[in-house]
Amino acid sequence: MKELANTIHCKTCVYKNLLFGNLNAEDLYYINKSKREIEFKKGELISEEGAEIKSFLYLKKGLVKLFKKNPLFKDQIISIAKPRDFISLLSIFSQSTYKYSITALEDTVVCSVDLDALKTVISRNGEFAIEILNKMSKMYDDIIETRFEINRKHLRGRIAYILIYFSNHIYQSDDFDIPISRREIAELIEMTTENVIRILSEFRKDNIIKIDGKRIYLLEPERLENICKLG
Amino acid sequence: MKELANTIHCKTCVYKNLLFGNLNAEDLYYINKSKREIEFKKGELISEEGAEIKSFLYLKKGLVKLFKKNPLFKDQIISIAKPRDFISLLSIFSQSTYKYSITALEDTVVCSVDLDALKTVISRNGEFAIEILNKMSKMYDDIIETRFEINRKHLRGRIAYILIYFSNHIYQSDDFDIPISRREIAELIEMTTENVIRILSEFRKDNIIKIDGKRIYLLEPERLENICKLG
DNA sequence: CGCGGCTTTGATGTTCATCAAGTAAAGTGG
DNA sequence: CCACTTTACTTGATGAACATCAAAGCCGCG
Numbered sequence: 001m002k003e004l005a006n007t008i009h010c011k012t013c014v015y016k017n018l019l020f021g022n023l024n025a026e027d028l029y030y031i032n033k034s035k036r037e038i039e040f041k042k043g044e045l046i047s048e049e050g051a052e053i054k055s056f057l058y059l060k061k062g063l064v065k066l067f068k069k070n071p072l073f074k075d076q077i078i079s080i081a082k083p084r085d086f087i088s089l090l091s092i093f094s095q096s097t098y099k100y101s102i103t104a105l106e107d108t109v110v111c112s113v114d115l116d117a118l119k120t121v122i123s124r125n126g127e128f129a130i131e132i133l134n135k136m137s138k139m140y141d142d143i144i145e146t147r148f149e150i151n152r153k154h155l156r157g158r159i160a161y162i163l164i165y166f167s168n169h170i171y172q173s174d175d176f177d178i179p180i181s182r183r184e185i186a187e188l189i190e191m192t193t194e195n196v197i198r199i200l201s202e203f204r205k206d207n208i209i210k211i212d213g214k215r216i217y218l219l220e221p222e223r224l225e226n227i228c229k230l231g
Numbered sequence: 232m233k234e235l236a237n238t239i240h241c242k243t244c245v246y247k248n249l250l251f252g253n254l255n256a257e258d259l260y261y262i263n264k265s266k267r268e269i270e271f272k273k274g275e276l277i278s279e280e281g282a283e284i285k286s287f288l289y290l291k292k293g294l295v296k297l298f299k300k301n302p303l304f305k306d307q308i309i310s311i312a313k314p315r316d317f318i319s320l321l322s323i324f325s326q327s328t329y330k331y332s333i334t335a336l337e338d339t340v341v342c343s344v345d346l347d348a349l350k351t352v353i354s355r356n357g358e359f360a361i362e363i364l365n366k367m368s369k370m371y372d373d374i375i376e377t378r379f380e381i382n383r384k385h386l387r388g389r390i391a392y393i394l395i396y397f398s399n400h401i402y403q404s405d406d407f408d409i410p411i412s413r414r415e416i417a418e419l420i421e422m423t424t425e426n427v428i429r430i431l432s433e434f435r436k437d438n439i440i441k442i443d444g445k446r447i448y449l450l451e452p453e454r455l456e457n458i459c460k461l462g
Numbered sequence: 463c464g465c466g467g468c469t470t471t472g473a474t475g476t477t478c479a480t481c482a483a484g485t486a487a488a489g490t491g492g
Numbered sequence: 493c494c495a496c497t498t499t500a501c502t503t504g505a506t507g508a509a510c511a512t513c514a515a516a517g518c519c520g521c522g
Contacts, residue, residue, distance in 0.1 A: 068379065070383075073383060076379055076383075078375070090368075090371075090372070090375075091368060091372050092368070093361070093364040093365045093367075093368040094365055094368035094369040094371075094372050095368075095372070099372060099376075119361060122357055122360060122361060122364075123357030123358050123360065123361055124357050125357060126353055126354030126355050126356060126357055126360055127354050129353060129354065129357055129360030129361070129363075129364070130324070130350060130353055130354055130360070132360075132364065133324040133353075133360070133363065133364060133367070134324045134325055136324075136364070136367070136368065137321075137322060137323070137324040137325035137326075137367065138325040140321075140325075140371040140375075141321070141322050141325050141326070141330060143375060144309070144321075144371070144374060144375065144378070145330075147375070147378055147379075148299065148307055148309075148378075151382060151421060152301075152304060152307070152421075154477075154478090155477080155478070181499095181500065181501090182500075182501065182502095183499095183500075183501095190382060190383075191478080191479090192478080192479055192480080193500090193501085194478095194479080194480085194501095194502080194503085195478070195479075197501065197502055197503085198502085198503080201502080201503085213487095213501095385509075385510095386509080386510070412467095412468065412469090413468075413469065413470095414467095414468075414469095422510080422511090423510080423511055423512080424468090424469085425469095425470085425471085425511080425512085426509095426510070426511080428469065428470055428471085429470085429471080432470080432471085444469095
């Protein structure tokens with residue numbers, strides 16, 4: 001973890017329009033004043049379940065996982081966030097502490113805005129508030145939708161789903177280095193590590209995918225789509 | 232479905248403090264102007280997946296289920312809402328159409344506020360916006376938390392969970408008429424109808440509960456708690 | 463009265479987690 | 493840099509948990 005120096009002003013940031021596009025100069029100045037950019041190495045903890053939430057975070061670069069720790073069973077990955085995602089948006093308004101942990105899956109840069117500053121701007125700028133409501137609502141809907149979708153699938157369907165997810169949603173390519181371990185795949189789609197491996201091997205034997213360690217090639221994305229759809 | 236006439240003004244409503252407690256007279260007047268109270272009989276459809284969202288709804292009386300229809304498989308109940316719950320809060324800001332259907336499980340009275348009126352008040356009253364953010368966030372968190380909790384339990388744990396849920400959360404009593412069918416229980420906690428019945432019978436044989444049709448008596452709530460915790 | 467939906471129980475088979483055991487890879491300390 | 497330990501990955505065998513199928517009783521309703 002390292003705070004970056006000499007960061008540009010929010011008003012010239014390429015990500016400004018993500019959320020701050022309609023703020024007036026004063027509000028933007030106010031936001032910018034409390035803004036920090038922080039770099040995390042792969043594997044580093046960004047925030048911990050139970051810790052106080054002091055800032056609003058969004059991902060400029062890299063990849064992170066949001067997960068709940070579970071000492072009795074195993075961890076439960078809630079979602080993977082990619083650049084432009086608002087990683088602290090869940091529970092930021094309902095709780096004073098994080099309800100989940102966040103760690104970096106790749107080298108990551110996070111932009112951090114002081115939470116009180118954000119709330120001040122929200123409370124004096126209703127349009128902005130509505131925008132936050134929209135973003136938050138979308139994010140939650142997406143997580144709930146995804147959860148239901150994964151749960152009603154059989155294991156082969158889940159693996160197909162997650163491969164397509166990384167291919168389409170994250171990397172926009174039919175081959176990619178999968179950024180999480182087999183165990184983490186299991187934690188994300190609710191099954192055992194052994195079965196993740198088993199089913200990946202099946203797909204490999206059926207020539208649907210090619211595997212080389214972390215590298216995965218989707219040889220027949222259409223068949224994967226089918227397996228995913230049919231459960 | 233029947234609209235009620237001669238409803239009281241929001242400012243004297245016992246539920247005012249749920250959400251509108253801090254509004255000034257002008258805003259409250261504005262909200263009240265568009266307010267309607269609507270009665271639904273048991274089984275009636277309150278809103279349908281895909282329909283346009285025109286109003287903000289909350290439950291004054293009765294019980295409703297929020298669910299996603301699924302022609303291929305079976306329906307999926309997302310949650311049960313009780314009086315004082317904001318039943319349209321999910322996806323109201325992210326979507327122009329409902330992402331789920333709502334039907335009344337009991338005779339129900341819903342209070343409806345025009346969505347545009349609500350948005351107007353939000354955008355000119357930032358404090359109110361923050362309050363909506365809080366409520367919405369809590370509601371979503373709760374659903375996600377519940378989903379994870381149910382999913383990691385075995386079937387006996389799920390049945391125990393849902394019995395305790397109705398007992399503590401809805402009826403505040405150790406005996407109650409369960410407001411949903413066996414099939415709906417199955418749709419709520421993701422299992423088959425047959426297994427819902429089977430496990431209820433097991434609990435009955437073990438003298439943990441007593442069953443008389445829809446009426447259920449929790450004879451040993453502590454044992455249920457245990458079964459629920461241990462999965 | 464008969465039909466359809468809800469409920470119940472039993473028998474059967476499938477899916478999946480668990481256990482076990484071994485190989486490969488990656489970190490760790492001398 | 494190499495022995496050592498730990499962590500990740502892999503495969504097979506076994507049994508438990510659960511869905512599915514089948515059949516029958518019950519109840520409300522037209």
